[in-house]
Amino acid sequence: xxxFLYPFIDADERDAPTLLADLARSAEAKxxxxxxxxxxxLASAAGVIDGAATAMADRFASGGxxxxxxxxxxxxxxxxxxxLFVRPPAGxxxxxxxxxxxxxxxxxxxxxxxxxxxxxxxxxxxxxxGDIVVGLSTSGSSDNVLAAFAEARRRGxxxxxxxxxxxxxxxxxxxxxxxxxxxxxxxxxxxxxxxxVVVALWQAIQRGPRLEAVVSG
Amino acid sequence: xxxxSENGEALGPLAADLASAALALxxxxxxxxxxWCWAPAAPAHAQHVAxxxxxxxIMGKRxxxxxxxxxxxxxGVGILRSLVRSGDAxxxxxxxxxxxxxxVMRRGPSWGAITLWVGSGDRPAPGAADHxxxxxxxxxxxxxxxxxxxxxxxxxxxxxxxxxxxxxxxxGDEGAGPACTTCADEADVAEVVERRDDxxxxxxxxxxxxxxxxxxxxxxxxxxxxxxxxAAISIVDEAR
Numbered sequence: 001x002x003x004f005l006y007p008f009i010d011a012d013e014r015d016a017p018t019l020l021a022d023l024a025r026s027a028e029a030k031x032x033x034x035x036x037x038x039x040x041x042l043a044s045a046a047g048v049i050d051g052a053a054t055a056m057a058d059r060f061a062s063g064g065x066x067x068x069x070x071x072x073x074x075x076x077x078x079x080x081x082x083x084l085f086v087r088p089p090a091g092x093x094x095x096x097x098x099x100x101x102x103x104x105x106x107x108x109x110x111x112x113x114x115x116x117x118x119x120x121x122x123x124x125x126x127x128x129x130g131d132i133v134v135g136l137s138t139s140g141s142s143d144n145v146l147a148a149f150a151e152a153r154r155r156g157x158x159x160x161x162x163x164x165x166x167x168x169x170x171x172x173x174x175x176x177x178x179x180x181x182x183x184x185x186x187x188x189x190x191x192x193x194x195x196x197v198v199v200a201l202w203q204a205i206q207r208g209p210r211l212e213a214v215v216s217g
Numbered sequence: 218x219x220x221x222s223e224n225g226e227a228l229g230p231l232a233a234d235l236a237s238a239a240l241a242l243x244x245x246x247x248x249x250x251x252x253w254c255w256a257p258a259a260p261a262h263a264q265h266v267a268x269x270x271x272x273x274x275i276m277g278k279r280x281x282x283x284x285x286x287x288x289x290x291x292x293g294v295g296i297l298r299s300l301v302r303s304g305d306a307x308x309x310x311x312x313x314x315x316x317x318x319x320x321v322m323r324r325g326p327s328w329g330a331i332t333l334w335v336g337s338g339d340r341p342a343p344g345a346a347d348h349x350x351x352x353x354x355x356x357x358x359x360x361x362x363x364x365x366x367x368x369x370x371x372x373x374x375x376x377x378x379x380x381x382x383x384x385x386x387x388x389g390d391e392g393a394g395p396a397c398t399t400c401a402d403e404a405d406v407a408e409v410v411e412r413r414d415d416x417x418x419x420x421x422x423x424x425x426x427x428x429x430x431x432x433x434x435x436x437x438x439x440x441x442x443x444x445x446x447x448a449a450i451s452i453v454d455e456a457r
Contacts, residue, residue: 015385016240016385019236019240019379019382019385020233020236020237020240021236023235023236023239023240023375023378023379024232024233024235024236025232026374026375026378027228027231027232027235027236027371027375028226028227028228028232030367030371030374031227031228031232031367031371032227034227034363034367035227038363072268072272073265073268073269073274075264076261076262076264076265076268077261077265079260079261079264080259080261080262080265080361083259083261084361089357089358089361090357187274188274188367188370188373188374191363191366191370192363192364192366192367192370193363194363195361195362195363195366196362196363198361198362199358199361199362199363202361
């Protein structure tokens with residue numbers, strides 16, 4: 001089953017030291033792949049990241065907030081994004097929330113209106129035209145993430161998407177202002193680089209002059 | 218965010234550490250363990266680890282029992298103390314200077330659990346956990362920019378590779394599971410559950426034992442003690 005992940009592991013091998021050596025070699029190879037994907041993505045997406053960061057900084061400067069969302073590992077990445085913005089290791093705290101954080105809200109909406117609407121219904125409740133939404137989906141095609149972008153667009157919010165693979169439906173969605181695609185085939189490698197993209201966005205926002213002008217003023 | 222050279226090693230010694238951690242974890246899972254995940258300073262990491270194991274991204278991979286504990290501090294330690302069973306595994310994502318993390322890593326053996334400590338920056342003291350999975354090249358941002366996520370993604374991937382080798386999943390020479398400890402004499406470190414006069418109930422290698430405490434003063438529930446021949450011989454000093 002893991003042949004495509006670890007092609008050089010011999011399925012018939014049975015002694016622990018050989019397995020351990022193969023595992024270590026695999027880990028190093030995967031880590032290099034992760035590192036390379038991160039550098040190539042940060043380089044090729046530099047323009048989109050910069051544009052998104054500038055637009056986000058403008059919204060922050062006018063009192064906007066970030067609402068981040070995704071499913072599974074992407075939900076935890078959305079939570080990590082919110083944590084980075086709200087409690088940064090350096091720089092200014094910026095208001096950001098994860099829409100998957102509250103189990104009462106997520107289960108109530110999932111049960112009552114369906115899981116496709118767990119994020120969009122919260123956007124109806126929270127989001128105003130000066131706000132920012134950030135949706136993460138490794139496939140680029142999660143229904144509830146796309147529904148949330150559509151609702152955010154209707155409400156005039158700035159919409160930022162982080163997708164993987166070929167960008168899926170997010171890459172061609174008219175509801176997303178800035179879509180950053182991590183072009184890879186592994187969900188894990190995509191998530192690792194999406195985290196790096198989030199940090200790049202955060203750093204660019206923190207450096208931006210708009211933030212300086214308003215938060216300190 | 219300047220990247221390192223494309224040619225240098227990406228993991229260094231961490232690659233071998235991940236390999237042995239994955240095999241130990243796979244052996245625990247094969248024997249029925251639950252993996253408890255805790256990241257008191259960044260709970261999203263714990264939830265990310267747990268969802269990887271419970272709901273694999275690759276079709277056909279088995280779902281494995283893994284739970285994130287999201288409370289921090291003393292409350293998180295108390296929740297883990299209640300939930301961790303003998304034979305389980307505890308994975309913590311956190312800095313070397315977090316006293317609560319250190320307390321959990323130290324208690325793992327007395328609860329009968331193996332311990333995995335994932336982090337970056339300054340490395341914990343040698344032996345601070347059964348498996349220290351550390352990114353030493355990094356600073357504050359490693360926890361945010363995907364470099365720690367990579368570490369537990371790799372742990373998940375390698376653990377599943379181990380399941381392709383069922384012959385290697387029986388307890389190995391990496392040591393003593395809790396089942397190997399049959400009496401208090403063999404327990405090095407125990408956690409006091411309840412103190413009563415000159416004796417105490419303690420948890421050692423996942424088992425409850427009654428020990429003599431007449432040799433030590435002022436021992437309380439939650440303290441770690443060194444036990445030899447059925448008696449507590451000293452309290453483990455946890456002051457930093």
